[in-house]
Amino acid sequence: MLPSDDAPVTAPSDVERGSGVALWRQIVERIEADIHEGHLAPGTRLPTEMELAERFGVNRHTLRRALATLNEQGLIEATPGRGTFVKEPPIRYPISSRTRFSEIVSGEGRAPSGRLIGSRVEPASAEIATALRLPPGSDVLRIDMLREADGVPITAGSHWYEAERCRDLDLLVAATGSVTRALETLGLGDYRRLETRITARLADEEDRRLLSLPAGRTVMVVEAINGDPQRRPIQFSRARFAADRVQLVVKN
Amino acid sequence: MLPSDDAPVTAPSDVERGSGVALWRQIVERIEADIHEGHLAPGTRLPTEMELAERFGVNRHTLRRALATLNEQGLIEATPGRGTFVKEPPIRYPISSRTRFSEIVSGEGRAPSGRLIGSRVEPASAEIATALRLPPGSDVLRIDMLREADGVPITAGSHWYEAERCRDLDLLVAATGSVTRALETLGLGDYRRLETRITARLADEEDRRLLSLPAGRTVMVVEAINGDPQRRPIQFSRARFAADRVQLVVKN
DNA sequence: AAACATTTGTGCGTATGTATC
DNA sequence: TGATACATACGCACAAATGTT
Numbered sequence: 310m311l312p313s314d315d316a317p318v319t320a321p322s323d324v325e326r327g328s329g330v331a332l333w334r335q336i337v338e339r340i341e342a343d344i345h346e347g348h349l350a351p352g353t354r355l356p357t358e359m360e361l362a363e364r365f366g367v368n369r370h371t372l373r374r375a376l377a378t379l380n381e382q383g384l385i386e387a388t389p390g391r392g393t394f395v396k397e398p399p400i401r402y403p404i405s406s407r408t409r410f411s412e413i414v415s416g417e418g419r420a421p422s423g424r425l426i427g428s429r430v431e432p433a434s435a436e437i438a439t440a441l442r443l444p445p446g447s448d449v450l451r452i453d454m455l456r457e458a459d460g461v462p463i464t465a466g467s468h469w470y471e472a473e474r475c476r477d478l479d480l481l482v483a484a485t486g487s488v489t490r491a492l493e494t495l496g497l498g499d500y501r502r503l504e505t506r507i508t509a510r511l512a513d514e515e516d517r518r519l520l521s522l523p524a525g526r527t528v529m530v531v532e533a534i535n536g537d538p539q540r541r542p543i544q545f546s547r548a549r550f551a552a553d554r555v556q557l558v559v560k561n
Numbered sequence: 562m563l564p565s566d567d568a569p570v571t572a573p574s575d576v577e578r579g580s581g582v583a584l585w586r587q588i589v590e591r592i593e594a595d596i597h598e599g600h601l602a603p604g605t606r607l608p609t610e611m612e613l614a615e616r617f618g619v620n621r622h623t624l625r626r627a628l629a630t631l632n633e634q635g636l637i638e639a640t641p642g643r644g645t646f647v648k649e650p651p652i653r654y655p656i657s658s659r660t661r662f663s664e665i666v667s668g669e670g671r672a673p674s675g676r677l678i679g680s681r682v683e684p685a686s687a688e689i690a691t692a693l694r695l696p697p698g699s700d701v702l703r704i705d706m707l708r709e710a711d712g713v714p715i716t717a718g719s720h721w722y723e724a725e726r727c728r729d730l731d732l733l734v735a736a737t738g739s740v741t742r743a744l745e746t747l748g749l750g751d752y753r754r755l756e757t758r759i760t761a762r763l764a765d766e767e768d769r770r771l772l773s774l775p776a777g778r779t780v781m782v783v784e785a786i787n788g789d790p791q792r793r794p795i796q797f798s799r800a801r802f803a804a805d806r807v808q809l810v811v812k813n
Numbered sequence: 814a815a816a817c818a819t820t821t822g823t824g825c826g827t828a829t830g831t832a833t834c
Numbered sequence: 835t836g837a838t839a840c841a842t843a844c845g846c847a848c849a850a851a852t853g854t855t
Contacts, residue, residue, distance in 0.1 A: 346687040383762050399760060406813040435598045505811040508651060509761030509779045509804035513633045527761045527779040527804075552761035552779075559757040559811050561658040579830090583842065609820060620844045625822085641821040642852030 324365055332367050336375035344384055344395055355385065355393040383553040399556040400458060408502045408533075409489050410456050410464070419458040423486040426453040426465070426519075428479035430472050437469050440534050440545040448472035452479050454488070455519055463555060465519040466531075466548025474543075492543075500543050506532040509552060520551045527552040576617055584619050588627035596636055596647055607637065607645040635805045651808040652710060660754045660785075661741050662708050662716070671710040675738040678705040678717070678771075680731035682724050689721050692786050692797040700724035704731050706740070707771055715807060717771040718783075718800025726795070744795075752795050758784040761804060772803045779804040 324335045343349040355361065362372040376393060379385045387393040400417050414421035430448050438445040450472045455465045468488065470478060481491035492498055512520070512528045520528070528549040535544040550557075576587045595601045607613065614624040628645060631637045639645040652669050666673035682700050690697040702724045707717045720740065722730060733743035744750055764772070764780045772780070780801040787796040802809075 342686060378765065382765070383760075401758075404811050404813075434594060502813045504813070506653075507759060507781070507809040507811070508635075508807070509781050510635050511633060511763065511777060511779055513630070525763060527763055529759070529761045529781070555760070557759040559656050559759070561656075561754045561756070585842080611820085622845090623843055626842090628821095639821060640852075641850060642819065644820065 324367065332365075333371050333374035333378070336365055336367070336372060337378045340375065340379060341382075341384065349395050351395050351397045353395045355395070357392065396553070399554050400463065401558050402550075402555050403558045403560065404502065404505050405560065406501045408505075411487055411489060414458045414463070417458070420460075422457045422460070423482075423488070424455045424457075425479065425483040425486070426455055428452045428482075433469070437545050440532075441469065441471060441542045443471060450475050450478060452482055452488075454482070458554075461554065462520040462551065464531075464548045464550045465516070466546055468544055468546040470544050497537065497543060499538050500535045501538065501540075503534045503536045503540060503542065505534075507557065512549075512551075516549050520549070522551055529555070529557065531557070576619065584617075585623050585626035585630070588617055588619070588624060589630045592627065592631060593634075593636065601647050603647050603649045605647045607647070609644065648805070651806055652715065653810050654802075654807050655810045655812065656754065656757050657812065658753045660757075663739055663741060666710045666715070669710070672712075673739075674709045674712070675734075675740070676707045676709070677731065677735040677738070678707055680704045680734075685721070689797050693721065693723060693794045695723060702727050702730060704734055704740075706734070710806075713806065714772045714803065716783075716800045716802045717768070718798055720796055720798040722796050749789065749795060751790050752787045753790065753792075755786045755788045755792060755794065757786075759809065764801075764803075768801050772801070774803055781807070781809065783809070 324332050324339075326332065340349070340355075349355075356364070358369050358372055358376065362369040365372060376385065376387065380387060384396060385393050386396050400414065400419070402413055410423070411421040428451060430450055432446045433441065433443055433449045435445055437443075437449060438447060441449065443449070448471075449469045452468045452470070453466070454468065456463055475495060475497075478491055478495060481494050482488055485491055485494075489498065492500060507529060509527055509529045512522050512526045516522060516528050517526070522528075529552050531546075531548050531550055533544075533546045533548075534542050535546070536542045575591075576584050578584065580587075592601070592607075601607075608616070610621050610624055610628070614621045617624060628637065628639065632639065636648060637645055638648050652666065652671070654665055662675070663673040680703060682702050684698045685693065685695055685701045687697055689695075689701060690699060693701065695701070700723075701721045704720045704722070705718070706720065708715055727747060727749075730743055730747060733746050734740055737743055737746075741750065744752060759781060761779055761781045764774050764778045768774060768780050769778070774780075781804050782799065782801055784797070784799045786794050787798070788794045
């Protein structure tokens with residue numbers, strides 16, 4: 310069975326044996342390059358493992374080792390019975406003084422949506438009190454949300470507000486599905502991002518459930534402080550982003 | 562054997578049974594709070610699992626479930642035979658127009674060091690050519706480095722420079738262990754960060770080897786473009802940060 | 814070097830509550 | 835109302851890593 314003409318690039322057999330670099334690693338680098346150069350567009354289906362193995366002149370096990378690495382890197386995704394596909398590139402998510410989920414997602418040509426998961430008033434922990442510059446233990450309103458682009462979950466997280474200043478904000482969020490619009494209604498539409506802190510970790514059960522992630526994926530944990538035009542903190546948030554669906558971008 | 566007086570907080574048995582919230586989850590929240598409030602300082606050793614289980618009045622398995630969650634969250638770390646410890650907080654790593662590894666690490670009161678892993682001249686991939694605004698395939702100098710704070714690996718990555726403009730930069734980096742100082746010698750000390758892109762993924766074998774990470778940890782993949790004062794790109798870099806040792810911070 | 818205690822890591826079996834069909 | 839599946843919780847035993855004597 311000869312390779313068809315419309316097959317993706319991943320050029321035929323140019324791996325060097327005994328070059329000191331493992332065959333599977335050479336294959337990783339070739340396919341990686343093909344994806345980065347744009348020869349393999351997002352959504353493209355790769356040839357079957359058997360076919361690829363033949364082209365590179367290696368055993369299917371060797372090829373699978375390469376595909377496993379590319380999968381770990383988040384570049385491809387394999388489904389039994391369907392094939393292996395080049396993944397869609399992540400949403401570019403700019404972090405700036407004016408960071409708004411819905412605007413960013415719209416700007417990427419995708420449809421944003423938000424869903425209220427829950428809300429309650431609770432005493433502020435030391436961390437949240439510091440961020441919001443409130444006395445520790447003050448009442449804060451906590452709002453848990455899930456946010457999606459084209460129905461795909463992007464981020465899930467909690468937002469904390471000074472309870473007194475933001476009465477009924479949770480109802481407004483539930484009604485509009487948007488924090489921005491809810492804050493506008495309260496006359497706080499002009500908020501701006503003051504600080505953003507970013508770490509990452511393995512997605513736990515809850516992350517996976519909320520964000521519909523398979524096991525072994527990672528989330529970026531993004532803490533943010535938003536304030537009013539006078540830079541007084543209004544909101545502290547801690548959200549988990551599906552790491553392989555988002556790329557955070559900082560411009561200076 | 563009674564608990565000693567100097568034992569950490571994690572108050573004795575105040576978990577509610579049949580409250581609708583699983584016991585292990587209540588324990589997570591208590592210890593989490595103790596860490597965040599500062600009652601459990603970084604580096605503190607927690608009581609043994611047996612002891613904690615007794616204090617909370619639960620089975621050791623139940624307690625272990627709570628510890629596993631805290632471990633996933635990166636708050637604690639356990640070693641067989643030694644015990645369970647509250648982790649040191651991550652280095653705060655500000656991303657700004659003037660982002661310098663050594664300055665940041667020094668500013669955190671830690672000793673920065675850098676080690677050259679390798680370097681070579683290679684043709685620019687499409688991505689790198691775009692970032693550096695060079696014709697695709699131009700010669701670029703690639704420098705691979707590992708950077709540490711107090712001897713602990715923080716980040717490993719590649720830096721690409723226009724080959725012509727940065728001749729012998731690799732030798733300077735090898736000599737000084739610092740990209741900043743090497744660039745200064747070439748009269749390019751005044752570079753500034755133009756753009757930063759951040760994603761995250763599970764650490765692969767190479768990441769784990771370079772960064773001395775145990776299996777299952779995550780890395781943040783940070784791509785950066787640095788330019789001269791006229792905002793002409795000088796350097797493109799792609800580095801992997803040990804996610805549980807660093808918190809990237811963006812101020813607006 | 815060898816024996817030992819301490820502590821976390823892992824496995825098995827069992828019982829109970831809770832949500833779902 | 836069952837029937838079923840799943841998460842929670844407990845008890846006991848042993849393996850593996852570490853530090854000390």
